[in-house]
Amino acid sequence: MSSTAELRRIGLAAGLTAVGFTHAEPFTEARVTLVERKAAGLHGGMQFTYRNPERSTTPTRILESAQSLIVGAWPYRAPDPHVSTDRPQAEIAAYAWRDHYGSLKSALGEIAAALQADGYTARVVADDNALVDRAAAIRAGVGWAGKNSNVLVPGHGSWFVLGAVVTDAPLEHDQPVEPACGSCRRCLDGCPTGAIIAEGVVDARRCLAWLLQADGDFPIEFREALGTRIYGCDDCQVVCPPSRGSDVGMIGDEVTSLDLLELLTMDDEALLAAVGRWYIPKRDLRYVRRNALVALGNANVSGDNRTEAMDVLASYIGSDDMLAEHARWAADQLDASTPH
Template identity: 35%
Template sequence: MNYDALKQEIIDHADELGIDKIGFTSADFFSDLKGRLIRQEALNYQSGFEEKDIDKRVTPSLLMHEPKSIISIALAYPSKMKDAPRSKKGERRGVFARASWGEDYHTVLRKALERLEQFIQERVPDARMKSMVDTGELVDRAVAERAGVGWSAKNCSIITPEFGSYVYLGEMITNIPFSPNEPMEDQCGDCNLCVDVCPTGALVQGGQLDAKKCIAFLTQTKDFLPDEYRTKIGNRLYGCDTCQTVCPKNKGIDMHKHPEFEPDPEIAKPLLEPLLTISNREFKESYGHVSGSWRGKKPIQRNALIALAHFKEASALPSIFEVMQHDVRPVMRGTAAWAAGKIGGEEAEKMLLKQKELEQDEEVLKEIEKGLSLCK
């Protein structure tokens, strides 16, 4: 079998397989990466969403018997929303990050990898393949970097010359010995914008992220948001794009190559108040297809309360009081109390004092006290 010819055939057919960029690398051990992951873990910089076994993240041979190479794929997604609704007084809106626009990218990438697997299997019937997207063991960015798809940037994203960092990544381990591509030279240079403007200082330095401080992580947590971050997330409901939008390499890039990634403006930038009382069924029907729904409605609803506080939207106080009084979840009641205090005014203070007499949960009572102190 002429594997170089097969490699070129895959590259030539990538577009019709729904793949925007493709790279090839060896299935060797990721030695440099292991050291970095151990340091990240020692510094407690991991989010907790990653594969726990570091060896599996850096050793393809633990995931497949005698692997020979890895194929890295990238799919471009839009950076601009058509007909985006405006957030205005009385009709405040939150926003989902671009990575949650349109259909869940895990689903779209898996379909692309399935088409690629079928394409290869038809030509090499005894080929073995194992594909993964995001939640797999390997580190997508490390594979893409070594496969020459792009360079690993200071904002901890892969930046491609064609699509900037607005790409989703996936990979396939195989027993086919494809010739590896050369990694791409780092092109960030002296630019440090992403590090300088990170709202929470999560980018400790170029290429190093304290994931627990990252707004993309914080918006996915389910507990009370730490006080120091509540004023940082603004109206973000899920994810954060700041380190991408400031990047000069992303300037002018807006790809609309996949209809699946086109956002529904009312889902990607929804009204905040209706989210406070949305039922599980309504949430699943409206948001179940987007990647930002994977943690359920609770984080989104908590973030919606914080967003209303960010806007100091006094017209939302009745809805916020409703949550504070009747929601069975302490995190929601407590966050509502804090949000009411942040918005402030006599009405908020009166309701907080009333609820203080009725509330029995200690954590919620602490949030009511915070709300009352903000009112003064």
């Protein structure tokens, strides 16, 4: 018989750090927030949960007979100070160092299997547009809504990916946890582009994590702030005191950064093998190269690497218009950073 205690035990044994239970009523507050932020332009053209707020905030759209949600938080390792190499590196945000969503879904799958064995219907949803994962985690008491808009798990911080099992099993609900940011505002002050415009409110038009995933040109005004990132941004979590010293994520087969010059000379097949798991706008690899060109312009490049970098950039100038423009920008940056 599925009890919350047994289901939580299964989730924790499968590697989740926190498991919480809530009812399947709509997330009306999140729906209003989505609609308001979209109307204010803060979504910066994002689709995801913004495409159809009603759908993403109504669990019965996932399972008509839904009664409960079981929300799980899968831990990932916080970034270490970067390993220094003599080659310019492309930074990858820690949540993308390996397929954490795959691990999250299998852990939630074990909870779903236990429910199914008892005759219930259970569906796993994680990081698709079917559900507002953070709002679900907050209502299920998995964590509190931080001012950086991430969900923070008490005692562990925010280095987690989130997902849920939607089921027709009637289960007891957990209570939300007390928000514990207090008077801290390090994330608001620490964001390199000032994207956290108010407590819990991210303006995607300024957020590097979104700009790296958006199509079109990388906005010129945020290129220097991008540094050498090519996928995701961790700054508003790195500065967050409750998220420091989190040690629950496992060390495994992770790719924590990529060699920028190699990445920029890979053919499509090799590039897809390296980054195909990522969200890439329109699945168009030019956007990965665009990001890498900006990163190279910001990298510390000297000696032989410099000659190689200038050759790589020259090979992009005269190619596709968008890439040529980003390559020219990067070459100018490297020129400006050369001691004359």
